[in-house]
Amino acid sequence: MTTSRLPLARVLTMLLLSFTTGLPAQVSGDEGMYLFNELPAELLQERHDFEATAEWADALRLSSVRFNVGGSGSFISSDGLVLTNHHVASDTLHKLSTPDRNLIEDGYLAKSLQDELKAPDLELNQLVAILNVTERVNAGVSTDAVSEEAVKQRRAVIAEIEKESFDETGLRSDVVTLFGGAQYHLYRYKKYTDVRLVWAPETEAAFFGGDADNFEYPRFNLDATIMRVYEEGKPAKLDHFLRWNRNPLSEGELVFVSGNPGRTQRIFTVAALKFLRDDRIPYVLDYLRRKEILMQQFGLEGTEQARRARDELFGIQNARKAYTGMLAGLQDPQTFVAKRGREDRLLSELKKDTELADLAMAWSAIEAIQDDKRAMLDQTVSLRSTFAELAMQIVLLASEELKPNAERLRGFTDSSRESLMQELLSTAPIYRDLEQVKLADEISRLAIHRGVEDNLVQEILAGKGPRERAAALIEGTRLDDVEVRKELIEGGHNAVFSSQDPIMILARTLEPEYRIIREKNEQIEERERQAYAKVSQAITALEGTSGYPDATFTLRLAFGTVKGYSEDGKWIDPTTNFAGAYQHAESHKGQIDFDLPQSWMKAKDQVDLQAQLNFVCTADIIGGNSGSPVVSRDGELVGLIFDGNIQSLTSDYLYSDEQARAVSVSGVGILEALRSIYDAKALADSIGK
């Protein structure tokens, strides 16, 4: 599956903290993740004879949603139905499951509105407006500010813009850094925080083929889930939603993807890519493998433990496979031949141009920044467990809310407060046994990075080994009680800083060092922003604008055609069908994760075996696009993005349409499954209306 940003979101956000975004190379083929306020009208006209009218684009934008857990989705009915991937919904399915109700494994179908299950902490965002605020942001930062000062100034002006917008509109308001720092846009979102589960298939259907088939093609997966947004306790009435196209797709057909790609780094210089290749990705992979084994081991302890670990384990395995593919691409010397060739050309042209020559310094600045990033790699005191992360957020909040809004850390300003509370007061269960194992591992990891003799480590261990210490911390905490967290938050600084909860004490112990490290990282990011803004400027001047910035987990439009490809001399058809799913199960009999669920086996005679199930297209997507609607020229839903093939794993830094493909569930297939397998005719009939 394509990298969804949560349940691994915290982990990855932290690992990837200082990834900057920027402007890609010249576009080729169907490359591009376009801003909805800067759509490539000419390109679409020339290349695909398509006119992207404002009505068409607005309707699509307003039918698209972003999931705070790190994926995308779309509105598919006037009464609030939302379509996304099973693997985007799985965080919610996991949180709604109990020892006796395993929604991830068994799936779910609400027979009536009363049966729809409310997600404990899901937030969906609908993008209602975009404003360019670049000039105002830059005016707020002195051009000669050193990075420490620049960080503060930029933080202040952004907080001010967001607060003004929020106060004015009541909408979630985020300033987004684009083109690596060359532009700043204000995004206004309508938020939906009452989201309920309507239908989910079994994991055996959604993730058919498991880790082995992940990122592979041909595929036969029903990676789909349907939810519904509510307002004031009733299904939301929507003006914008996608109609459903009921025709099969043909090779060559033009399609569009409207979703929230998480992060690309196509603007990266050769030095930055080397750092990724030789340092950061190997570091991240060591980390992911560590967590993968940890969660596997926990799951071996029993079936209930396996259930508790499963969703996070899937996320980790998915990320590990994605990073492994990224690294393989970067370790191919050919990748660097291409990247270095272009960079050399740019630099030599820059040097010939007296007006632009100064910009070349940005490349050496970026090279120097890599050393600082390398030094920061294992500089973290964040203990990645739910308890420790909640406690740290509460501690930071208590200190931050004493400051003027403009001086606060990102995530703690007035305009982010609602979303932060949604997270801190989530009713999702926290499993003490799992928390203990994770916390012990995190303390052990910190002890490796800083050495056991380090003062902070000594303070954390308090004379015990990591396992014994974690056991004592978990034994003593009451943070799994939402009321306890609420009291602490409402009690403010006094309550938080006098709490005797051992994990609160732990968070307070870590806070000063956490702030130092965060500050250092933000300074590095500021230097990167300034440098990449110049790189963008140079590229625009010499190559003309490519039209789209690197991905920022904000709404983008991609496009492409339904198209097969050749692999090891064999032609891979762009579409698969239900017959293929049954054959695939048969030919992998006895292998783990290759059993179709009972529901499918029972329904075999009812299903239209020729109905399309999955398809590939050339649209430019990346992790975060999971759950994005795929629409036709007419703006009708034809599919649901859920993966990229193995050849697409290098898309992070290099787009290609030779073999790389986006993989979708076909809209036709979803309807067929609802009707013929899941006994959900009423739901199927209400879709698209």
Added chain:
Amino acid sequence: MTTSRLPLARVLTMLLLSFTTGLPAQVSGDEGMYLFNELPAELLQERHDFEATAEWADALRLSSVRFNVGGSGSFISSDGLVLTNHHVASDTLHKLSTPDRNLIEDGYLAKSLQDELKAPDLELNQLVAILNVTERVNAGVSTDAVSEEAVKQRRAVIAEIEKESFDETGLRSDVVTLFGGAQYHLYRYKKYTDVRLVWAPETEAAFFGGDADNFEYPRFNLDATIMRVYEEGKPAKLDHFLRWNRNPLSEGELVFVSGNPGRTQRIFTVAALKFLRDDRIPYVLDYLRRKEILMQQFGLEGTEQARRARDELFGIQNARKAYTGMLAGLQDPQTFVAKRGREDRLLSELKKDTELADLAMAWSAIEAIQDDKRAMLDQTVSLRSTFAELAMQIVLLASEELKPNAERLRGFTDSSRESLMQELLSTAPIYRDLEQVKLADEISRLAIHRGVEDNLVQEILAGKGPRERAAALIEGTRLDDVEVRKELIEGGHNAVFSSQDPIMILARTLEPEYRIIREKNEQIEERERQAYAKVSQAITALEGTSGYPDATFTLRLAFGTVKGYSEDGKWIDPTTNFAGAYQHAESHKGQIDFDLPQSWMKAKDQVDLQAQLNFVCTADIIGGNSGSPVVSRDGELVGLIFDGNIQSLTSDYLYSDEQARAVSVSGVGILEALRSIYDAKALADSIGK
């Protein structure tokens, strides 16, 4: 299971290359892995009222065998039967398996001598003599030699001693470094190289509970296999073998363990333990987790791939769990309090004693050595795949055999030639698909450690990514043909250095750097030997001799009593029985690796449910002891070591009899299983006779 040294042997040997061995602290309780030529007669008399006569000890020694794959075993009949663990035999079971005959999963029983299956490359060693050659070794090394020169001199004198002994006796002759370099003993072994499989249970019985139960107790595992040694095509006639005790064990009973513990590091100074804790073990764990995921991923591709990967995967998982436990112990501040206390006392006493004061410098020398070891951690160009390792051995052999015997690298002297050939000309199958995956991973790993731009890495990649390059190398090699290897070896330097086999070319490319790194490591080891010899001297002078050196994968005697222990306030009985096995399966229903095999389920009514199956005792064991016989006062076999419990994982550097226990299969249980489950009455009847 206790760490067996192979199939992971190569991997771990390399990772642990510069682990030195030495002299432990004062002994406590039943601590101690004693040399057969220096048995603790007084201690046994005083503590256990036992007289270890020469006859008793000789008979036990000559009934004990060492497996070249890294485990132990014993002779159990006059006609050549050998008992060891299933997990020691599994390397052979794997090599004898085919897609249609899965010996690891299904087990095996030879109905007649004709059915006994010959192991492709197993070598068993029976220790027939020990000679102290310390003076001669030390006389061969100038006392003021710098380490580079000392390495050569020591290598030369050891090769000379071994060659003389081999020429004189025809026996395998190994000089063993003991007490960290304070003593050198010459071990002479009778070799058995025709070893055949007689009986093995299913993995479901041998490794019941899988990775989850590994290193846990209570246990219910039949981790046993029976082989037979042959001479001149016939079952060997043995003068020494163990009689079988047919009585159940009782709490408090004295037992002895005769086996080959692989490695302990109880002499380690605080600085050396810190290096283990903060650097080496984390490094090894990253490596093991990397390989664990790699093998898991390969196994997901299909049932045959899973079979190919399984034995190595088990070994990796076992090592990963063992190292995780070791690290947990080292990260417990209490471990260092104890170690540091003793070290401080020693050093302060040394300083008071004018004759011994100089010895204190050994501690600072060892501290300095840790920095060099740290710098060498990722300095390796060994590509861990069967093909690459075979090729490197062949290349080294071709160069080494041109040198005088005394100047050759360890492993390439005349006296080691037979064993080396046994390995290089093994008929075990080599799986190209698995080799390709491993080689790609190793090339990628090398590229991470040295950087893709490194000249050697560039040469290896030859313009391709690691995966494509590995594919090309595997495509072109013929090294899986034993005849091809034989021709190369017999053709000598000319043949080896003109071979156009791509993996031979690869090995030649790596050889110069391999030699540089090996040389550096050997110099570090020499410095360690010299320093630890002084540490030994100081300890002996101040604390008196403790009587046993750190483990060296040579034959040792340990002793202890059958004894339960308390865990989380609960008393754990020292013995389990067959009834417990069936209950354990029942209470873990639905969990992976908790199914008993069909044979056990069918035989449930025939089995004596009260018969003992596993038991624990306080004897001091470690990895390499796997398969060791446990014998009674009378020298009769009562059990078979197969594991240590989780509390014993710190035994590497700290013995304790509070909770740490050795885990064995009971001799009674093996007989009961052979008779009532495996329909092997004839075999059961021939045991012990």
